[in-house]
Amino acid sequence: MSTNILMPALSPTMTVGKLAKWLKKEGDEVKSGDILAEIETDKATMEVEAVDEGFIAKILVPDGTEGVPVNTVIAVLSATKGEVVEAPKAAPAPAPVAVTPPAPVAAPVVAAPVAAPAPAAAEEDRVFASPLARRMAKQAGVDLAGIKGSGPNGRIVKADLEKAPVAPVAAPAPAAAAKPAPAPAVAGAYKAVPNSNIRKVIARRLTEAKQTVPHFYLNSNIEIDALLKLRAELNARSSKDGPGAFKLSVNDLIIKACALALRRHPNVNASYTDAAILIYDDVDISVAVAIPDGLITPIVRKADEKGLPAISNAMKELGAKAKAGKLKPDEYQGGGFSISNLGMFGIPEFTAIINPPQGAILAVGAGEKRAVVKDEAIVIATMMTVTLSVDHRVVDGALGAQFLATLKGLLEDPLSLLL
Amino acid sequence: MADEFDLIVVGGGPGGYVAAIRAAQLKLKVAVVEAKYLGGICLNWGCIPTKALLRSSEINHLLHNLGEFGFSADNIQFDLDKIVKRSRGVSKQLSSGIAHLLKKNKVTVVDGFGKLTGGGHLAVSGPDGKPKALLHAPHIILATGARPRQIPGIEVDGKLIWSYFEAMVPTAMPKSLLVIGSGAIGIEFASFYRNMGAEVTVVEVLDRVLPVEDAEISALARKSFEKQGMKILTSASVKGVQKGADSVTVTVEAGGKEQKITVERVISAVGIVGNVENLGLEGTKVKVERTHIVVDGFGRTGEPGVYAVGDVAGPPWLAHKASHEGVVCVEHIAGKNPHPFETGNIPGCTYCRPQVASVGLTEAKAKEAGYELKIGRFPFIGNGKAIAMGEPEGLIKTIFDAKTGELLGAHMIGAEVTEMIQGYVIARQLETTEAELMQTVFPHPTISEAMHESVLDAYGQVIHF
Numbered sequence: 001m002s003t004n005i006l007m008p009a010l011s012p013t014m015t016v017g018k019l020a021k022w023l024k025k026e027g028d029e030v031k032s033g034d035i036l037a038e039i040e041t042d043k044a045t046m047e048v049e050a051v052d053e054g055f056i057a058k059i060l061v062p063d064g065t066e067g068v069p070v071n072t073v074i075a076v077l078s079a080t081k082g083e084v085v086e087a088p089k090a091a092p093a094p095a096p097v098a099v100t101p102p103a104p105v106a107a108p109v110v111a112a113p114v115a116a117p118a119p120a121a122a123e124e125d126r127v128f129a130s131p132l133a134r135r136m137a138k139q140a141g142v143d144l145a146g147i148k149g150s151g152p153n154g155r156i157v158k159a160d161l162e163k164a165p166v167a168p169v170a171a172p173a174p175a176a177a178a179k180p181a182p183a184p185a186v187a188g189a190y191k192a193v194p195n196s197n198i199r200k201v202i203a204r205r206l207t208e209a210k211q212t213v214p215h216f217y218l219n220s221n222i223e224i225d226a227l228l229k230l231r232a233e234l235n236a237r238s239s240k241d242g243p244g245a246f247k248l249s250v251n252d253l254i255i256k257a258c259a260l261a262l263r264r265h266p267n268v269n270a271s272y273t274d275a276a277i278l279i280y281d282d283v284d285i286s287v288a289v290a291i292p293d294g295l296i297t298p299i300v301r302k303a304d305e306k307g308l309p310a311i312s313n314a315m316k317e318l319g320a321k322a323k324a325g326k327l328k329p330d331e332y333q334g335g336g337f338s339i340s341n342l343g344m345f346g347i348p349e350f351t352a353i354i355n356p357p358q359g360a361i362l363a364v365g366a367g368e369k370r371a372v373v374k375d376e377a378i379v380i381a382t383m384m385t386v387t388l389s390v391d392h393r394v395v396d397g398a399l400g401a402q403f404l405a406t407l408k409g410l411l412e413d414p415l416s417l418l419l
Numbered sequence: 420m421a422d423e424f425d426l427i428v429v430g431g432g433p434g435g436y437v438a439a440i441r442a443a444q445l446k447l448k449v450a451v452v453e454a455k456y457l458g459g460i461c462l463n464w465g466c467i468p469t470k471a472l473l474r475s476s477e478i479n480h481l482l483h484n485l486g487e488f489g490f491s492a493d494n495i496q497f498d499l500d501k502i503v504k505r506s507r508g509v510s511k512q513l514s515s516g517i518a519h520l521l522k523k524n525k526v527t528v529v530d531g532f533g534k535l536t537g538g539g540h541l542a543v544s545g546p547d548g549k550p551k552a553l554l555h556a557p558h559i560i561l562a563t564g565a566r567p568r569q570i571p572g573i574e575v576d577g578k579l580i581w582s583y584f585e586a587m588v589p590t591a592m593p594k595s596l597l598v599i600g601s602g603a604i605g606i607e608f609a610s611f612y613r614n615m616g617a618e619v620t621v622v623e624v625l626d627r628v629l630p631v632e633d634a635e636i637s638a639l640a641r642k643s644f645e646k647q648g649m650k651i652l653t654s655a656s657v658k659g660v661q662k663g664a665d666s667v668t669v670t671v672e673a674g675g676k677e678q679k680i681t682v683e684r685v686i687s688a689v690g691i692v693g694n695v696e697n698l699g700l701e702g703t704k705v706k707v708e709r710t711h712i713v714v715d716g717f718g719r720t721g722e723p724g725v726y727a728v729g730d731v732a733g734p735p736w737l738a739h740k741a742s743h744e745g746v747v748c749v750e751h752i753a754g755k756n757p758h759p760f761e762t763g764n765i766p767g768c769t770y771c772r773p774q775v776a777s778v779g780l781t782e783a784k785a786k787e788a789g790y791e792l793k794i795g796r797f798p799f800i801g802n803g804k805a806i807a808m809g810e811p812e813g814l815i816k817t818i819f820d821a822k823t824g825e826l827l828g829a830h831m832i833g834a835e836v837t838e839m840i841q842g843y844v845i846a847r848q849l850e851t852t853e854a855e856l857m858q859t860v861f862p863h864p865t866i867s868e869a870m871h872e873s874v875l876d877a878y879g880q881v882i883h884f
Contacts, residue, residue, distance in 0.1 A: 130849060130850030130851075131850060131852045132823060132825050132850035132851065132852050135823055
C-alpha cells in the first residue's frame with residue numbers, strides 16, 4: 001500500500017517549483033503534520049506538510065531539482081517501513097530546465113472536452129488579493145482571475161489593478177498575441193447572465209488554445225458495422241447485473257482503440273515544450289462529458305492496460321461523478337490525449353480544439369448509414385467520421401495520418417483490439 | 420593587503436547595523452566600520468536618549484498634577500544630573516546591546532572612519548587620522564547618517580546655542596529657552612524643557628508647528644502647547660542673536676514686526692545635513708544632491724558597488740526608514756529580489772506631550788492628489804479609557820478614498836498614539852479598505868478603540884460621539 005506525494009501548488013498561479021530540500025530521507029517515518037520538504041517558487045519558499053502517514057519509501061525528485069511541475073510525484077510513502085514500492089511512472093518526469101509543464105488543468109475545447117471547473121474552481125475559488133484590490137477589481141469590472149499578482153506569495157495588490165486592462169480578462173496568451181478581449185458589441189436587448197467559474201475558465205483556456213497552438217486537422221471515415229456487431233456480441237455476454245456486469249458503448253470501444261493506437265504511435269501521446277517534446281509513459285485518455293454548466297474531461301488512466309468492461313465502468317462512474325460535480329482533481333487533471341464524441345447529437349463530423357498541453361484530440365461524429373463504394377459497387381455501410389486535431393509542433397501530418405490509419409484499422413477490424 | 424568581505428557597511432547606526440545583521444543572516448561576510456558609537460545618532464544622541472528624558476518630564480508633569488488622582492506631595496524635586504545620567508545609561512546599554520548583536524551574528528566591527536579609495540576598497544583611519552586598516556568588498560553601503568544643520572550667524576557654540584547634542588545633556592536646567600524649528604526634534608525638546616519647568620518659546624518659519632503633520636493635528640498640538648505655557652511664534656524667523664555672558668537675545672521677525680527675546684539658551688533644530696564629506700565620493704559616479712546621496716529604490720548610487728541608506732540618503736529622516744532601506748538594499752545585493760523601498764507607508768512619531776503619530780497622506784496632500792475623501796474624526800473625550808487615565812486630550816483622524824475605501828492616511832494626537840499608529844500602518848500594508856477596519860473588534864477599554872471609532876465616523880457610523 002503506497003501513497004504518492006505530489007508536488008503541491010503553493011499558489012493559484014504556480015505551475016512549477018524547485019524542490020529545494022528534503023527534510024526527510026528514505027526510510028524516515030512520516031506523521032501527519034511533519035514537514036517533508038522545502039519548495040521554492042519564484043515568489044516564496046514554503047514547507048510541504050505531510051497529510052498522510054507512513055514511511056518514506058522512495059524519494060523520486062532529489063534536492064535542488066528545478067522546474068518540477070505541480071502534481072509530479074516527488075516521493076512515495078509506504079504503510080510499513082522498508083516496504084519496496086515501484087516508483088510510479090510520473091508523467092512527465094521533471095525536466096532538467098524549467099519548462100512549461102503540462103498544466104494540471106486540461107484546457108477546454110469548443111463543444112468538446114473542457115477544462116474541469118474544479119481545477120479552475122480550485123484556482124478561482126481562492127484568488128489571493130488584498131481587500132483594496134478586490135474592491136478596485138469589482139468597481140472596474142475586471143476579473144481577478146486574469147490578473148497576475150505582484151504582492152507577497154503572488155497576491156494581487158492595488159498596483160496590479162492599476163496596470164490591468166479595464167476590459168474583460170485578457171487570455172494568458174503569448175505576449176505578442178495577447179490582447180484584452182474586446183468588449184462585445186451589443187446587438188439588441190439582452191439578459192446578462194454572469195459568468196460562472198466554468199464559463200470563465202472555458203473562455204480563457206479556449207482562447208489560449210486557439211491563440212497558441214498551431215492546429216492541424218485530419219479526418220477519417222471509418223466503417224463501424226463490424227464494431228457495432230462486436231459490441232452487441234460482447235454486451236450479450238455480460239451478466240444482467242452484479243459486479244461483473246457491463247454495458248459497452250461505442251465510445252468505450254473507441255477509447256480502447258485510441259489507447260492501443262497511442263501505444264503504437266507514442267509520439268502522439270505527447271506535449272510540446274520549448275525545451276523538449278514530452279512523451280508520456282502512460283496512456284491516460286481524457287474523455288469529454290457534458291455537465292449542466294459546461295463540460296469536463298474525466299480521465300481513463302492507463303486505458304491501454306484496461307479491459308473493455310473496466311473502461312466502460314470507469315466511464316460510467318466518472319460520468320456520474322462529473323454530472324454530480326464530485327470529480328476529484330486527480331480524476332480530471334492530466335491526461336495525454338482527448339476524445340470528444342458528439343455522435344449522440346447526430347453531428348456527422350466536427351473539429352475539436354486541443355486541450356493544452358496535450359498534443360492531439362479526436363472528434364468523433366455520429367455513426368450513420370451512408371452510401372459507400374466497395375468493390376466497384378455502391379453499398380450501404382454504417383460510417384463514422386472522426387477528425388483528429390493535432391498540435392503541429394508535436395505531431396506532423398504524416399504521424400497524424402499514421403495514427404489515424406492505425407485507429408481506422410483497429411476499429412474496422414475490431415478483433416484486432418485483442419492483439 | 421586588504422581584508423576581504425562580501426559587504427562593508429560604513430556606519431553603525433540603525434541603517435548600518437540592521438543592514439549588517441540582515442546580511443549576516445543571508446550568509447554574507449560583513450564588516451561594519453563605525454567612527455564613534457554603535458547605534459549611531461538614534462541610539463546615542465537621538466531617538467533613544469530623548470525618549471528617556473521625555474519619560475522623566477512626563478513624570479514631572481504627573482508629579483505636578485497629583486491632586487487629580489488623589490495624591491498630594493510637597494517639595495517635589497528633581498536631580499537633573501540623575502535624569503541625564505539615566506538617559507545616558509539607557510544609550511550605553513543599548514549601544515553595547517548592538518555590539519553584542521553584531522558579535523552574535525559574526526559581523527566584523529572595525530572602529531574608525533571609512534573612506535572609499537576606489538575599486539571596492541575602503542581605507543579606515545583612526546581618530547588621529549592615521550591609517551588603521553584597508554578593507555575590500557564588491558559591495559559597500561554608506562550609512563553615515565546626518566548631523567544638525569547650522570543657521571549662518573546662529574551657529575551652535577555648545578555653550579549658549581545648543582544643537583540636540585547639548586540639549587540632551589544639560590548640566591543645569593535653563594530658566595528660559597528658545598527653540599528654533601518646530602519639527603519633531605525641536606518640539607520634543609520644547610516639550611521636555613517646558614514640562615521640566617523652563618519657559619519655552621518656539622520659533623517656526625512656516626505657518627504652523629510640526630509642519631509635516633496634518634494641519635488639523637498641528638493646530639491641536641499648538642493649542643495644547645500653548646495651554647502648557649509654551650510661547651509659539653509661527654511664520655516667524657530668527658534674524659540674529661546677540662550673546663551675553665549667560666544669555667542670548669534673539670531677534671525674531673514675524674509679520675513684518677521685530678521683537679527681541681532674551682533667554683538663557685537657544686536650541687537650534689532646523690534640520691539636518693547628510694554626512695557626505697570625506698567619504699571619497701569625489702571622482703566616483705556617486706551623485707550628491709544638496710546634502711544627501713542620490714539613490715534608487717534599492718539604495719544603489721551612480722557608482723556600481725556603492726550604495727547608501729538612511730539619513731545620508733535623504734528623507735524621511737527616520738531610524739525605521741533607515742533600517743527598512745538597509746534590509747532592502749542587502750536583500751537586493753544578496754539576490755533575493757525584494758520589492759524596492761516603500762516610502763508611502765512609513766509612520767512618523769513625535770514624543771512630545773501630547774504625542775503625535777501619523778502615516779500616509781495628510782488631508783491637504785490627499786486633496787491635492789485628486790482624491791475625493793471620506794474623513795473620520797474621533798476625539799479622546801469620547802473614549803472611556805482616555806478619560807479614566809486622565810488623558811482626555813486627543814484626536815484620531817482617518818482619511819479614506821471615497822471611491823475605493825482605501826485608507827489614505829491616519830493622523831493622531833494624544834496619549835500613547837505612538838504605540839497605536841502601527842495598527843494603521845499594518846492595515847495599509849495589507850491594503851485594507853474601511854470594511855476590514857470596521858469589522859475588526861478592538862479591545863475595550865483601550866484608547867485604541869478611538870482608532871475604530873474614527874473609521875466608523877468616516878462612514879457616518881460613529882457610536883461614541
